[in-house]
Amino acid sequence: MTVNDKEQLLASSTKLTFKVDAFEGPLDLLLHLIKQNKMDIYDIPMVEITSQYIEYLHEMRVLSLDIAGEYLVMAATLINIKSKMLLPQRPVVVEPEREEDPRTELVQQLLTHQCFQVVSEELGKLAAKRAEHYTREQEDAPLDVQQEYLNGHVSPQKLQQALVQVLLKKQLHKPKVQHVHKEKYTLKEAVTRLTKRLRTANQPLNFENLFDDQNGPEYFVTTFLALLELMKRGAATATQMKDLGPIWVRGVV
Known part of the structure; x- marks a missing residue:
């Protein structure tokens, strides 16, 4: 074995391997990252979540996986929300309770998607439980x-x-429309x-x-x-x- 062969073998053995899970969409991926990092869904740290989301898309590109357009749209949305939160705000007098959070719409979408996930899991459990039962064929009617x-x-x-x-x-x-009258x-x-x-x-x-x-x-x-x-x-x-x-x-x- 030559020196070049040894170097190629060493490089291949030390190469990182990423395991990419299958997600049904960008909201599914975001919820996975939020749960994995134990983030508060009502107070998402946009800098961290945006960085991890883009890093995940980069891993998919490294593995030569096709990235759907909706994932790229979500990446642009995260960057937009992140920039709004980082840029200094103009000194405008606004009541605290009326101050708009740029994450509000995203949080609402995540909560809705999470509800669908929970319902889907429950329906899956019910379907699995029903599959354990065998439906008896209909019996003949009684003789009488x-x-x-x-x-x-x-x-x-x-x-x-x-x-x-x-x-x-x-x-x-x-x-x-009828009128009440004598029978x-x-x-x-x-x-x-x-x-x-x-x-x-x-x-x-x-x-x-x-x-x-x-x-x-x-x-x-x-x-x-x-x-x-x-x-x-x-x-x-x-x-x-x-x-x-x-x-x-x-x-x-």
């Missing part, structure tokens, strides 16, 4: 429920859901009207067809209550042969 479904029986809850769908289709969910429809009249309609029908009626487009929500609700009353008395039945299918209403003699 299956039998009830096979018979086409419709519960009042399903009827209520169907009524909501009817209201949405007819766009009656939009708020309207146009009574439950007794609605029961009589619906009973007559079911008796005269030669076939089951579609649930949606029970509601006339020309009438308002009061008519819809009264008719719906009348149907529930007839079902309670055993004078009407509602069937649905497939899930999310049409509901058919039939009168019982």
Whole structure:
């Protein structure tokens, strides 16, 4: 081994190696430097933080790493704030509580970014905890429920859901300005009207067809209550042969 080879080997062995962490942006890097040096985020020493920030960018250049433009913009911002704090201020009479700190906007950005970091970490922990659980497949419905479904029986809850769908289709969910007036429809009249309609029908009626487009929500609700009353008395039945299918209403003699 020649003398030149020994010198090159010694130089390579004593060469400094920098470990550059991955940061999501300049604010992430600034927060890292503040925490690492145990600085007060509300009273950042701009001379020190600017020096360390630029030194970190220099290390990235030495390692031939591409530096995003936002990092350079932040460097210029730090230098600008640093210069404002170092330059002598003009003797202007200003109330102490109204004296503007050039670091205020930067501190606010750092605090906001820190909040997002905390939330991100908590969501990550929740996601990791959820990943430890195994979701069991949905079990089949109980036999009595299956039998009830096979018979086409419709519960009042399903009827209520169907009524909501009817209201949405007819766009009656939009708020309207109305005046308080005497009731146009009574439950007794609605029961009589619906009973007559079911008796005269030669076939089951579609649930949606029970509601006339020309009438308002009061008519819809009264008719719906009348149907529930007839079902309670055993004078009407509602069937649905497939899930999310049409509901058919039939009168019982």
